[in-house]
Amino acid sequence: xxxxxxxxxxxxxxxxxxxxxxxxxxxxxxxxxxxxxxxxxxxxxxxxxxxxxxxxxxxxxxxxxxxxxxxxxxxxxxxxxxxxxxxxxxxxxxxxxxxxxxxxxxxxxxxxxxxxxxxxxxxxxxxxxxxxxxxxxxxxxxxx
Amino acid sequence: xxxxxxxxxxxxxxxxxxxxxxxxxxxxxxxxxxxxxxxxxxxxxxxxxxxxxxxxxxxxxxxxxxxxxxxxxxxxxxxxxxxxxxxxxxxxxxxxxxxxxxxxxxxxxxxxxxxxxxxxxxxxxxxxxxxxxxxxxxxxxxxxxxxxxxxxxxxxxxxxxxxxxxxxxxxxxxxxxxxxxxxxxxxxxxxxxxxxxxxxxxxxxxxxxxxxxxxxxxxxxxxxxxxxxxxxxxxxxxxxxxxxxxxxxxxxxxxxxxxxxxxxxxxxxxxxxxxxxxxxxxxxxxxxxxxxxxxxxxxxxxxxxxxxxxxxxxxxxxxxxxxxxxxxxxxxxxxxxxxxxxxxxxxxxxxxxxxxxxxxxxxxxxxxxxxxxxxxxxxxxxxxxxxxxxxxxxxxxxxxxxxxxxxxxxxxxxxxxx
Numbered sequence: 001x002x003x004x005x006x007x008x009x010x011x012x013x014x015x016x017x018x019x020x021x022x023x024x025x026x027x028x029x030x031x032x033x034x035x036x037x038x039x040x041x042x043x044x045x046x047x048x049x050x051x052x053x054x055x056x057x058x059x060x061x062x063x064x065x066x067x068x069x070x071x072x073x074x075x076x077x078x079x080x081x082x083x084x085x086x087x088x089x090x091x092x093x094x095x096x097x098x099x100x101x102x103x104x105x106x107x108x109x110x111x112x113x114x115x116x117x118x119x120x121x122x123x124x125x126x127x128x129x130x131x132x133x134x135x136x137x138x139x140x141x142x143x144x
Numbered sequence: 145x146x147x148x149x150x151x152x153x154x155x156x157x158x159x160x161x162x163x164x165x166x167x168x169x170x171x172x173x174x175x176x177x178x179x180x181x182x183x184x185x186x187x188x189x190x191x192x193x194x195x196x197x198x199x200x201x202x203x204x205x206x207x208x209x210x211x212x213x214x215x216x217x218x219x220x221x222x223x224x225x226x227x228x229x230x231x232x233x234x235x236x237x238x239x240x241x242x243x244x245x246x247x248x249x250x251x252x253x254x255x256x257x258x259x260x261x262x263x264x265x266x267x268x269x270x271x272x273x274x275x276x277x278x279x280x281x282x283x284x285x286x287x288x289x290x291x292x293x294x295x296x297x298x299x300x301x302x303x304x305x306x307x308x309x310x311x312x313x314x315x316x317x318x319x320x321x322x323x324x325x326x327x328x329x330x331x332x333x334x335x336x337x338x339x340x341x342x343x344x345x346x347x348x349x350x351x352x353x354x355x356x357x358x359x360x361x362x363x364x365x366x367x368x369x370x371x372x373x374x375x376x377x378x379x380x381x382x383x384x385x386x387x388x389x390x391x392x393x394x395x396x397x398x399x400x401x402x403x404x405x406x407x408x409x410x411x412x413x414x415x416x417x418x419x420x421x422x423x424x425x426x427x428x429x430x431x432x433x434x435x436x437x438x439x440x441x442x443x444x445x446x447x448x449x450x451x452x453x454x455x456x457x458x459x460x461x462x463x464x465x466x467x468x469x470x471x472x473x474x475x476x477x478x479x480x481x482x483x484x485x486x487x488x489x490x491x492x493x494x495x496x497x498x499x500x501x502x503x504x505x506x507x508x509x510x511x512x513x514x515x516x517x518x519x520x521x522x523x524x525x526x527x528x529x530x531x532x533x534x535x536x537x538x539x540x541x542x543x544x545x546x547x548x549x550x551x552x553x554x555x556x557x558x559x560x561x562x
Contacts (some may be wrong), residue, residue: 005560005561006560008560046520046547048547048548048549049549050547050549050550053549055548055549055560057547057548057560060562062562066437066522066525067522069158069437069440069441069444070436070437070440070463070465072184072185072186072187072436073184073187073200073203074184074202074203074204090200091200093184093187093190093195093196094467095186095465095466095467096465096467096472096474096518096521097436097437097463097465098522099465099518099519099520099521099522100463100465100474100476100518100521100522100525101437101463101522101525102522103522103523103525103526103529103559104522104523104526104548104559105519105520105521105522105523105546105547105548107522108519109472109518109519
């Protein structure tokens, strides 16, 4: 399946991917409204910086997702057709088991909602918003 | 080929999904004493607390069973296994033939021999029906005592306290959450529960449940203290519910002993979940570790092997994640090691309810405990699972800024290339 891959050698640490993610998952999908009027949710990727190195980490949509195996409510599911791992917010109870299980650390707690939040590969788009927004081609959406 | 699964816990779901990875056609039957398809069992505490509705409990959508060609025999108890004839025998006289059988009967509450335990007003807390019975007490009674300060007992205490009951928890050990957490963590959670109005008594036990005209009136503790109450919940823990294997010749120890393929000593019969004594990743021994992730994963591997895909189970890693009144708590691996030879690093900020602990053996991360600050905890779990030597970057792992960039370049590159 196609996933988002990061290239740490060309990432400039601008975090435009995070902004694009927040806007894409906002109600209005408008940057000004998303940041000024809506309750701001965390971005679904994680930009990490370590000295000169930076890179964006995205859900790996694992073949055997530990987050699905530990989920106590059935909120975390892997779609057998698309391979995508998604969280159904209506079913999530905020036990954080998936946060404990994900070896990439890419599942975030949205403590306002009491639910987790994670990359869904932007189901409404052909190219995920973070990849579109990256100015230096540090994010690739491809099948490997 | 007929697959039969006894039990409606998450191991059954894992098994269906495991079987269907290899065999998309042959019929699967699930037999369960409870009249419900698999539900998020730990969610009974959320239900009792009033945070979710019964309709939210289903672990998989209704279509799951149809789509996977699963026949549900619910509310029907499998009593025996006729190994020679390959049939599960039901209490109501039904006979269900199988070619491959999975025993996933789970655990049953452990009830110690406390004087006065038999009779009305004494409850357990492991099923949806248990939650219903406790829910029915709300508004009718004022005081309740919970025996057992583990995860189940404390979640029940939290729920009942929120519903307006005066709750007392009695724990035998010197701290609450003694199985997976340590004294420091137990104190943080204990203080938070006390702030919320729950009385927590440790290093003590209920000597007698006092009755008058058969109804519960209170408890007497070992040290002579008394508490009045109108009901008692026994939530000490669960023990493997293995009665069904009596007379079958299936080898048992504490639980039903299974090999690396989750198969019991009788060919064609498998066991998974809280009833099984399966491989434990860190110790390399077979142990009963009744936790949700192990149950699902063991079910999945059992299913795969039942369907003929020979895949060895890699072993379970003990882990717990649970939140008490807004304080997230996690414990992974050997977070509370016994004996010498361990390097333990801790960081405590009691005023912020934050505690972090790492356990190393020969430089390898073998356990972690996180209270209050749990972001990206799974990175630690991954290091434990992969037995990574962390001595050169352990300080990085103690920071709340833990991330993949905390890891050496080669490990990070390997993770990012997945």
